[in-house]
Amino acid sequence: MPNHVLPLKERASQTAGPYVHIGLTPNWLGIRGVYPEDLGATMLTPDTPGERIVISGRVFDGAGAPVFDAVVEAWQADANGAFAPDPAPVGAPGPDFLGFGRCACDDKGGFRFETVKPGRVPAPDGGAQAPHVTLWIVARGINIGLHTRLYFEDEADANAEDPVLRRVPEFRRKTLVAKAAGPGHYVLDIRLQGEDETVFFDI
Amino acid sequence: MSGFIARDRLWHPPALTPNYKSSLLRSPRHALLSLDSTPSELTGPRFGHSLLGPLDNDLIHNYSQDGGEAIGPRIIVYGQVLEETGRPVPNALLEFWQANAGGRYRHRREGYQAALDPNFGGCGRTLTDEGGNYYFRTVKPGPYPWPNGVNDWRPAHIHFSIFGHAFAQRLITQMYFEGDPMIAQCPIVGGITDKAAVDQLTAKLDRLNTVPMDALAYRWDIVLRGPRQTFFENKREGN
Numbered sequence: 001m002p003n004h005v006l007p008l009k010e011r012a013s014q015t016a017g018p019y020v021h022i023g024l025t026p027n028w029l030g031i032r033g034v035y036p037e038d039l040g041a042t043m044l045t046p047d048t049p050g051e052r053i054v055i056s057g058r059v060f061d062g063a064g065a066p067v068f069d070a071v072v073e074a075w076q077a078d079a080n081g082a083f084a085p086d087p088a089p090v091g092a093p094g095p096d097f098l099g100f101g102r103c104a105c106d107d108k109g110g111f112r113f114e115t116v117k118p119g120r121v122p123a124p125d126g127g128a129q130a131p132h133v134t135l136w137i138v139a140r141g142i143n144i145g146l147h148t149r150l151y152f153e154d155e156a157d158a159n160a161e162d163p164v165l166r167r168v169p170e171f172r173r174k175t176l177v178a179k180a181a182g183p184g185h186y187v188l189d190i191r192l193q194g195e196d197e198t199v200f201f202d203i
Numbered sequence: 204m205s206g207f208i209a210r211d212r213l214w215h216p217p218a219l220t221p222n223y224k225s226s227l228l229r230s231p232r233h234a235l236l237s238l239d240s241t242p243s244e245l246t247g248p249r250f251g252h253s254l255l256g257p258l259d260n261d262l263i264h265n266y267s268q269d270g271g272e273a274i275g276p277r278i279i280v281y282g283q284v285l286e287e288t289g290r291p292v293p294n295a296l297l298e299f300w301q302a303n304a305g306g307r308y309r310h311r312r313e314g315y316q317a318a319l320d321p322n323f324g325g326c327g328r329t330l331t332d333e334g335g336n337y338y339f340r341t342v343k344p345g346p347y348p349w350p351n352g353v354n355d356w357r358p359a360h361i362h363f364s365i366f367g368h369a370f371a372q373r374l375i376t377q378m379y380f381e382g383d384p385m386i387a388q389c390p391i392v393g394g395i396t397d398k399a400a401v402d403q404l405t406a407k408l409d410r411l412n413t414v415p416m417d418a419l420a421y422r423w424d425i426v427l428r429g430p431r432q433t434f435f436e437n438k439r440e441g442n
Contacts, residue, residue, distance in 0.1 A: 006208070006287045006288065006429065007287070007288070007289045008285060008286075008287045008288070008289055008426045008429075009211070009214060009287065009399075009400070009403065009426060010210065010211070010214070010215075010287055010374070010426050010427060010428050010429075011374065011376050011403055011404060011425055011426050011427075012214055012215050012216065012376065012395050012397075012400040012401075012403070012404060013215045013216065013374060013375065013376050014216070014362075014375070014376045014377040014391060014392070014394075014395075014404070015223075015225075015226075015375075015377075015391060016362065016364075016375045017362060017377075018310070018312055019300065019302075019308045019310045019312075019313065019362075020300070020362070020375075021310065022300040022301075022308060022309060022310055022324070022325045022326050023298050023299060023300025023325075023326050023362055023364060024298060024300075024364060026324065026326045029309075029310065029311070030311070031266070031309060031324045031325070031326060033266065033324075034256075034258075034259075034265050034266055034324050034326055034327075035256070035259070035326075035328075036256075039250075039254075039298075040248075061228040061229050062227075062228040062229070062230075062232075063228050065228070067229065069312070073373075075243070075246075075247065075248065075370045076243075077242075077243070083242065083243075083246040084246075084248065084249065085249075098248055099248065100248035121241065121242050121243055122241075122242055123241060124239060124240075124241055129241060129243070132243065134243050134244070134370055136370070136373055138375055139229065140225045140229075141223070141224075141225030141226045141227075141228070141229035141230070142218075142226075142229050142230075143215070143216040143217065143218055143220060143223070143226060143230070143394055144215050144216065144218070145373060145374070145375055146231070147244075149243075163241075164238060164241070167236065167238070168236060172233075192228070192229050192230070192231060193228060193229065193230060193231055193232055194232075197231055197232060197233050198231075199233070199236055200231050200233075200235050200236070201235060201236050201237075201238045202209070202210060202212070202235035202236065202237045202238065203207075203237075203238045203239075203240055203244045203371050
């Protein structure tokens with residue numbers, strides 16, 4: 001039986017397709033002069049407080065091939081665990097940190113964000129979540145955008161009590177935890193399918 | 204706010220739709236892990252009008268070289284962005300991209316023989332007003348062939364990326380045009396099983412709002428996930 005309680009239904013998703021870059025990262029693609037800068041191309045300003053970090057990784061399909069035409073979006077809290085003001089003040093200069101990034105994958109499926117390490121965000125049960133970045137992946141062949149999260153290997157204590165990670169079967173948690181690859185550099189690969197398939201959320 | 208109404212996954216296309224071959228290796232096999240929203244999903248990036256340039260919502264002119272205009276049937280696409288509860292969504296950022304009137308995308312991986320239009324880039328964006336309303340001007344995109352079946356063609360469509368007020372509402376979809384016989388033949392559209400869901404992705408020709416000697420008008424309303432009611436704030440014993 002259809003649900004007639006709500007007056008409206010969400011519009012059904014359709015794939016972003018192979019030409020997603022025209023709409024989301026036109027400058028990266030070479031379409032110049034329409035927008036001064038691609039949305040989300042820069043997450044930091046000189047005044048952004050917090051520890052500067054780099055997040056990078058690669059996106060792979062079920063055959064282990066790089067998903068070279070994906071776009072990855074990042075959404076995160078600032079270094080104090082706060083999200084940018086909602087709504088954004090009208091006419092005011094942008095915040096020092098919006099917390100939004102967008103990256104077109106390269107030919108090797110690689111993505112990269114220069115950002116700050118997020119602080120701990122409140123959890124619905126009154127506790128605190130471990131520092132994390134929300135990631136959203138779209139591409140040709142992905143019929144509806146995939147939500148996942150990136151946690152940090154060097155936050156073991158916070159990770160152990162994170163209410164979201166705790167719901168993930170233990171053997172799959174590693175798919176959400178970025179490894180420290182050097183000072184301030186964290187690496188997490190995303191596997192759309194197959195062995196070590198990334199945990200994706202229905203939120 | 205306690206969270207969003209759960210996505211109806213039977214209404215959206217499933218991850219794996221074999222007739223759309225690209226989905227075969229790019230569809231997760233594990234079930235999605237259901238998660239009640241936390242502040243990370245109840246918030247989202249908000250964009251102000253200072254982001255927008257004057258031609259961002261005019262694809263006929265925003266890639267103009269030496270003052271030329273894009274070639275093709277001139278159309279206005281407009282509508283309202285709403286939540287499932289019926290409430291309008293003000294200040295929602297919409298980004299759109301499309302092929303030119305000949306069905307050709309300005310993209311290095313495009314293989315269709317149709318000509319590029321030197322004055323058409325194919326991207327635009329706008330923010331909804333206080334009533335959730337949006338509009339933009341463009342040329343009607345052409346249908347185009349794509350390498351899926353030996354001779355598959357996509358119906359004419361415009362891609363939309365929509366930011367609501369929360370990252371949980373993030374949505375990318377495609378808008379089709381009323382009366383196009385190719386909609387029903389398309390393997391990508393065919394991933395949606397409910398015909399009503401396809402109808403809701405189809406813009407309606409609006410003759411009343413057509414601009415004389417300038418542009419046809421198509422209306423397409425966009426619905427994003429809506430918030431759930433908060434009835435009781437109960438906590439489990441022991442918490």
